[in-house]
Amino acid sequence: MKTINILCAYFVMIMLVSRCTAPASSEHSVYKASDSLTLSAEQQKRAGIVTELLQYRSIPDYVEVNGQLDVPPQSLITITAPLGGFVKRVPLLEGMRVKKGDLLAELEHPDYIQLQQDYLQAVSQLSWLKLEYQRQEELSRENITALKSLEKVRADYNAAQVQVQALAARLAMLNINPDKLTSEGLQPSVLLRSPINGFVTRVQVSLGEYVPAHRELFRLIDPAHLHAELFVFEKDLPRLRIGQKVLFNLLTDTITRYARVHLIGKELTTDRTVRVHCHLEKDYADLIPGLYIKGIVYTNEHLALAVPTDALLYQGDEIFLFTRRGENLFQLIRVKTGKNANGFTEVQSNELSEGVPVVVSGAYTLFSMLRNGSDDE
Numbered sequence: 001m002k003t004i005n006i007l008c009a010y011f012v013m014i015m016l017v018s019r020c021t022a023p024a025s026s027e028h029s030v031y032k033a034s035d036s037l038t039l040s041a042e043q044q045k046r047a048g049i050v051t052e053l054l055q056y057r058s059i060p061d062y063v064e065v066n067g068q069l070d071v072p073p074q075s076l077i078t079i080t081a082p083l084g085g086f087v088k089r090v091p092l093l094e095g096m097r098v099k100k101g102d103l104l105a106e107l108e109h110p111d112y113i114q115l116q117q118d119y120l121q122a123v124s125q126l127s128w129l130k131l132e133y134q135r136q137e138e139l140s141r142e143n144i145t146a147l148k149s150l151e152k153v154r155a156d157y158n159a160a161q162v163q164v165q166a167l168a169a170r171l172a173m174l175n176i177n178p179d180k181l182t183s184e185g186l187q188p189s190v191l192l193r194s195p196i197n198g199f200v201t202r203v204q205v206s207l208g209e210y211v212p213a214h215r216e217l218f219r220l221i222d223p224a225h226l227h228a229e230l231f232v233f234e235k236d237l238p239r240l241r242i243g244q245k246v247l248f249n250l251l252t253d254t255i256t257r258y259a260r261v262h263l264i265g266k267e268l269t270t271d272r273t274v275r276v277h278c279h280l281e282k283d284y285a286d287l288i289p290g291l292y293i294k295g296i297v298y299t300n301e302h303l304a305l306a307v308p309t310d311a312l313l314y315q316g317d318e319i320f321l322f323t324r325r326g327e328n329l330f331q332l333i334r335v336k337t338g339k340n341a342n343g344f345t346e347v348q349s350n351e352l353s354e355g356v357p358v359v360v361s362g363a364y365t366l367f368s369m370l371r372n373g374s375d376d377e
Helices: 002-021 041-047 110-141 147-173 234-239 363-376
Strands: 036-038 050-053 055-070 076-080 085-089 103-108 189-193 198-203 216-221 227-233 245-250 257-264 273-280 292-308 313-315 318-325 329-334 336-341 344-348 357-361
Touching: 036 363, 041 363, 055 234, 055 245, 055 336, 055 344, 085 189, 103 216, 110 147, 227 234, 227 245, 227 257, 227 292, 234 273, 292 357, 313 363, 318 363, 329 363, 357 363
Parallel strands: none
Antiparallel strands: 036 329, 050 357, 055 227, 055 292, 076 216, 085 103, 103 189, 198 216, 227 273, 245 257, 245 292, 257 273, 292 344, 313 318, 318 329, 318 357, 336 344
16 A cells, blocks of 8 residues: 555656646747736826727728729820931930920931922823813814813823822821922921820930831820729629729839729630729829739728727737727737728627727737736736
């Protein structure tokens, strides 16, 4: 019996030593959903604690989107030389603003003079053929000339009319008014002018350079029709409607800008997205086509318990909130968050209900006090 008692005592000592030397669990955390602390009114004042009653708020639903700024095809203008020539003057630099009718470049070439000369000669020939045609018609009525001669003159006259019209059209492409052209007023150069109000985005000529016909010389953009082109995944497409509000900002800043859904595309791209065309609600002078953007499209609204976003505490992947229980007791609870808008975030927890006081200012001070108190223990 004495031996058994000794063995039992020895066994108890081993268990006590094992418990004392067992390593602490790595999963232990001082931050529990049930953590709480008590502060006097004076401590609360020094800590800057402010509480508000939790209430339901209207929280908008939204779709997160990416996209870029763009302009419609009619606002992106490429300027070419309708006829090859040498650059005599080019007063532009990339980024310059131009108005409709402003000079873009002056070109010169002997062919410009030759074209004007051909036109004046064709006009002169047409005048003579017109008179000859009228004379042949008169003779034909008096049966003096043969019908064959009349037909030939008529054909020559019609051909001359076509030639004059064709040469006039070519002169108009060079911004030369054929109606004001005279033998004493031939223009040795042609002027290329801006067809829009906008900005110069590309200059591809230099002084004295020969530019062949139809080569791109300048590119202009009219920013008046700048819009946001969004890329929306097919799963979010049923939630979109014409007229919905869009909030967006550039990837390089946090300035909020606004737009409205104007058109929703009808074709899926290879990455299963649809293009959504949005009109900006006002002109933003700092925006240019091609900039990438990110934003949200407001699709609907719902009522939910929501707190000021600044009231939430973030620790790793967990989110906490302090509630007030009585006059001096504050409890830390773990919450799940939902949508956020206008400075408020939707919160969910079994321990929350409408009317519960929540700490909206001084939460991190409380958290620090709770941590230090836990460490002291």
